[in-house]
Amino acid sequence: MNRKRFLITLLAATLLLVSCGPTVPKESTDASIVSSEASTMSNESSDAAVVSSEASTMSNESSDAAVVSSEVSTMSNESSDAAVVSSEASTASNESSDAAVVSSEASTTEESKVFPPRITLSGNHDDHVITDQFCYVEGEKYFLLLDKDVDLPGDFGDNVELIIDEIEKLTGYTFSIPSTVYTCDNSTVRFGYNPWDGFDFGMKVPIYLYPDRESKGYISSASSEFMNLQLYELYSNDLWNSVPAYRDNPWRRDNYVNYETVAHELTHVLTCRRTALTKIMTEGCADYVAEKVIKKLADVTGQYDFVESAARMDLSYHVKNEVTAENAEEVFRNDYSDLSTIERGDEYTLGRMLCLFLEEDYGASSLHDYIAAVANAGYAYPEFLSDPSPNDINKMTDLMKTTFGNDVFTKFGAWYQTHKDQ
Numbered sequence: 574m575n576r577k578r579f580l581i582t583l584l585a586a587t588l589l590l591v592s593c594g595p596t597v598p599k600e601s602t603d604a605s606i607v608s609s610e611a612s613t614m615s616n617e618s619s620d621a622a623v624v625s626s627e628a629s630t631m632s633n634e635s636s637d638a639a640v641v642s643s644e645v646s647t648m649s650n651e652s653s654d655a656a657v658v659s660s661e662a663s664t665a666s667n668e669s670s671d672a673a674v675v676s677s678e679a680s681t682t683e684e685s686k687v688f689p690p691r692i693t694l695s696g697n698h699d700d701h702v703i704t705d706q707f708c709y710v711e712g713e714k715y716f717l718l719l720d721k722d723v724d725l726p727g728d729f730g731d732n733v734e735l736i737i738d739e740i741e742k743l744t745g746y747t748f749s750i751p752s753t754v755y756t757c758d759n760s761t762v763r764f765g766y767n768p769w770d771g772f773d774f775g776m777k778v779p780i781y782l783y784p785d786r787e788s789k790g791y792i793s794s795a796s797s798e799f800m801n802l803q804l805y806e807l808y809s810n811d812l813w814n815s816v817p818a819y820r821d822n823p824w825r826r827d828n829y830v831n832y833e834t835v836a837h838e839l840t841h842v843l844t845c846r847r848t849a850l851t852k853i854m855t856e857g858c859a860d861y862v863a864e865k866v867i868k869k870l871a872d873v874t875g876q877y878d879f880v881e882s883a884a885r886m887d888l889s890y891h892v893k894n895e896v897t898a899e900n901a902e903e904v905f906r907n908d909y910s911d912l913s914t915i916e917r918g919d920e921y922t923l924g925r926m927l928c929l930f931l932e933e934d935y936g937a938s939s940l941h942d943y944i945a946a947v948a949n950a951g952y953a954y955p956e957f958l959s960d961p962s963p964n965d966i967n968k969m970t971d972l973m974k975t976t977f978g979n980d981v982f983t984k985f986g987a988w989y990q991t992h993k994d995q
């Protein structure tokens with residue numbers, strides 16, 4: 574399957590959210606603005622899209638959150654004050670009529686807030702956990718926040734931990750930023766009902782796995798606060814077979830866990846927690862890091878899922894319009910902001926190649942150094958949380974020259990010409 578990506582920038586009030594995912598239908602590629610919630614994306618097309626939308630796409634109107642059954646075990650994130658989780662309460666706080674409501678007599682105070690239960694994974698690939706309610710897995714550096722109908726192999730959590738460790742090693746940055754504690758409120762969940770409201774994540778990365786159970790085209794995404802994964806291979810068979818758009822299109826589902834997507838989105842979390850970046854660098858470094866991390870883990874572990882993830886990466890080396898020594902700086906300053914002229918997905922390809930070039934010519938710490946330079950220039954989280962303006966992009970372009978030399982773009986353009994056919 575030709576898996577293309579696209580970037581969707583959701584500018585919510587307080588967070589920058591970047592995402593990538595499968596594809597959008599051919600017929601929708603003319604639209605320059607696509608709502609991530611409204612569009613129904615099929616995997617038929619070959620064009621990835623660059624789309625943007627307002628924060629309103631994160632509203633609750635299309636929620637289809639699952640009902641939490643009343644017999645689930647009760648558990649509190651921080652305290653032992655257990656209470657009954659009930660699906661019968663009717664004080665829905667959003668517009669969705671089918672969003673579930675969890676209520677408990679003790680839910681009015683923070684310390685007695687009841688959260689879905691914690692589960693553990695065996696660590697063995699062949700063991701599967703199929704969720705039938707909201708629940709969570711806690712790792713050393715992450716939380717997996719699960720809806721029902723998720724099918725996780727027993728080694729999924731361990732593999733996420735491996736990916737996090739490799740990303741930290743490669744970039745020289747940690748996910749945790751001691752001065753920051755990430756909590757979760759309703760604005761940080763895309764799909765409506767949020768059983769994790771008020772959950773204390775500490776400095777760990779919250780990773781949501783909420784199946785797109787109506788095939789609305791939800792895609793994997795990330796921000797400084799959290800990430801969410803839409804991996805069809807992690808949907809339960811029961812869910813898959815109950816949705817015609819899935820059941821009748823088995824080719825949409827990989828027969829391996831696509832850890833490249835996990836690594837790509839995790840890299841977004843890491844960089845977003847440090848600084849804003851241009852589109853080219855945001856997507857480029859996510860693909861660059863994912864490629865290196867997954868290939869390494871494929872080599873080191875030999876695991877089928879890592880090997881397949883590495884083998885199926887979409888590592889194209891061509892962008893629509895030529896990038897040369899003469900125009901490379903201009904391309905970077907434009908940052909593919911003109912939707913009418915770019916080949917969708919070019920920012921991924923060119924950005925990845927720029928990172929490869931920087932590593933080759935300026936050393937393994939080049940990406941780390943550039944991120945530090947941009948963060949130090951005033952774009953660091955949490956002070957700066959929006960898409961860079963054209964003026965910001967110009968400053969970020971100048972920082973590339975300050976960090977690596979005035980000839981960095983001419984050298985890159987020449988390098989690109991000799992590497993694009995590899």
Ligand SMILES: [Zn+2]
Pocket residue numbers: 580591592593837841855856859
């Ligand atoms: Zn991305």
